[in-house]
Amino acid sequence: MQTLIWNNLKTSEKMTALSRPAQKVGESIKQAVDAISENVARNGDGALFELAEKFDKVRLEKLTVSPEEIAAASGRISPELCQAIQQAKANIEAFHKAQQNQEIDIETQPGVRCQVLTRPIERVGLYIPGGSAPLFSTVLMLAIPAKIAGCKKIVLCSPPPIADEILYTANLCGVETIYTVGGAQAIFAMAQGTETVAKVDKIFGPGNAFVTEAKRQVMQAGTAIDMPAGPSEVLVIADEFAAPDFVASDLLSQAEHGADSQVILVTNSETLAKATALSIEKQLENLPRKETAEKALAHSRIFIAKSIEQAVEISNAYAPEHLVVQTQNARELLPFLDNAGSIFLGAYSPESMGDYASGTNHVLPTYGYTRTYSSLGLADFSKRMTVQELTPQGFQALAPTVMAMASAEQLEAHRLAVEVRLAKLKM
Template identity: 40%
Template sequence: MSNKSYIKTFASVESAKKNLLQRQRISLVDYKLPKEQQKKNKDIFKKNLTPFQLVSKIIGDVVKDGDNAVKKYCSILDGAELESLLVSETEIEAAFKDVSKSEIDAIQYMSERIRNYHEIQLRNADREFFQNGFGIKVVPIERVGVYMTGSITALPSSIIHTATPAKVAGVGSIYGITPTDPSGKVNPYKLIAARFAGIEKIYKGSGAQAIAAFAFGTESIPQVDKIAGPGNIFVAMAKQQVNGSVGIDALYGPTETLVIADEFTDPQICAADILHAAEHDALAIPVLITTSKETAKAVSSIITKRIDSFARHEIIAQSLQNGGIVIAQDINEAVSLSNLFGPEHLCISTKNASDIIPMIKNAGGIFVGEGTPEVIGDYTGGISHVMPTGGAARFSSPLSIYDFQKIISIANIKELDLAKLGPYASQIAKMEGLDAHANSIDVRLERMQ
């Protein structure tokens, strides 16, 4: 066991601001690959292409060559040789045979929990109205494509947490696209999750070529109206570049968890939350803000003692360096820093944790009290774990049914309304130099006389 501290401690909120609030956001324009990957790409494409340029090339090739381009890039970049891009019913049936009943039951239970929560959300989301000649109607998006992230690593939870809100929102057709292993096989957990989530057809494809296929369509893969789901840097770049031709849910970065604690916090539970947050990948950002120096010291010590017991301890050690432990003077100062940070996940592990909820302005999700682990939200709680990162919680929300619905404005006025509204509208049109606009109103007003 090492005596070193794996996570740095900031003695004040002001010192933490200079570091934590400057967390590096991955640039989707000038991102640089590791040198070995740069060399590999140069060998493949015979020129130096930035990741942004590579993604642009892939998108253009998919638009031009359709299925052949998807297959080509899956072969070149993943070593996956794909005969058909459509996952067959036989492959889905085999997945259910290959996985144990207890694992299938767990995925199904998660699916039911996520669906039930979003059905409650739908019942409380009646936003349609029509009043005084104007109103809105709410309609679901017709076609959604879900990127089913991960090739060797399976993340069935992300599939269910992305597709289920779309299904409940009433989306007409939901399609999935997933990376495969080199043999062209899809992880069975993903196929089972897709079936429970209501994805009607699943296609094989990865990275930028998968996003391009959904954005523009190919011979096999349908064009969709919106693409949802997290992925790697190439997926994020591709979503950014096709945005406008197709809708996207968001651009997701490294995961973040911020814990607010006080002197009443159990250091074992607090350390467990920091360790789990650091386990995702080397870019994850785990942060503890506490009003207690004793809690800070105890949590740091427990992390040092426990870290080597986890299989992904090297990744945990790396990501702990992205965050830190912050000593705040009081809860108000702790909450203020949290609101500035705008974390994806906010865990309130204090006495009377519920009292702090009204003070929170920016967070993807709030997990209240030590009895509510953030991991429950990752899997079986009900809320979607697809949440804003990188401070985007200041202006955006977790994935929900609202992401898969759109509002259409309605105007249906009577003559009396036009007689009242028309003259003012005509005057403003003339002020703006748009005589034809004014005329469109004036001819109606004249016929009413």
């Protein structure tokens, strides 16, 4: 990791130092995804069978996982892992149930009643990546709020063969339908619908560059998605009291996600920075995903700030997905932290806790989107409707205001809609 003294950098150098690894959705990826979209639209299920054999090297006989297959997969999960998943589920449920909306029903003035009603999104699709690290934890993060929100139809897609852990967790969370469909084709299948795969209103879940491009395309075509996303990232704010081994482990836990991940350390202590760099080298040697982490570290940074206050400013400028605060009084910084997907306060709150089981959601905006987007929550599986109801007295009292505003905007029909009712009341 490159170490930079923040105050020695020019403004342009600071911007460059805070930039992420370039996101490159190459023309070849876009062309490949375009072809997949056209194939799924034209051939439906036939395209899904064909692409599973091409990309996943699996010849499927059907797309839907049967209850018997789910039960068999669940029976292969160790009791220890079952218990761990159930504990995580309980915590995630508790946190997301606490987010349930209270109905708003007020009189803005006498006789003018306004309400906010919350309704679940009717049909949602969950995408869970497969591969060498099946993300069954993401099933918890997506399916639990979907169930709490009351979504009527919940479907899940994952590449074949689907890991036992994913099937067990999906069943535990009450997912009704699971399809052995992966990649960009799964996104298009859920967005468009096929003979087998149900069409949904909103798609959630992470994926590779092809999945990300597919989500971008279906969003432009009218299917909602959870959020825009880039490579994973973490920023750690640490002072001289932080444990270098703790800081190093937090940086490495994110670096092992992928070669395009980025990790940042901001500290007011050069001693801590040097000790952390040494600890990273030591811990790195024992990581199975060492090569991946090394690639991420190559475009990562250590910034030396003049103070913790300046470290907070740097963090807010970067707007990280994950923000770990390892300072002597971490909670005291909370009022000043404006841009982050999820914040981890104190030495014993590593990012791993939020990734799996503390209760918060690990689906977070990345690539600086935390300036405007929030971490995934119950509200993402719902929509709001406003209601207004006026009594004749309330209508009469508000009518002059509305007529004056409508006339000023030269919208005569708006004014007339009020005027005809006033005339009726005077009869």
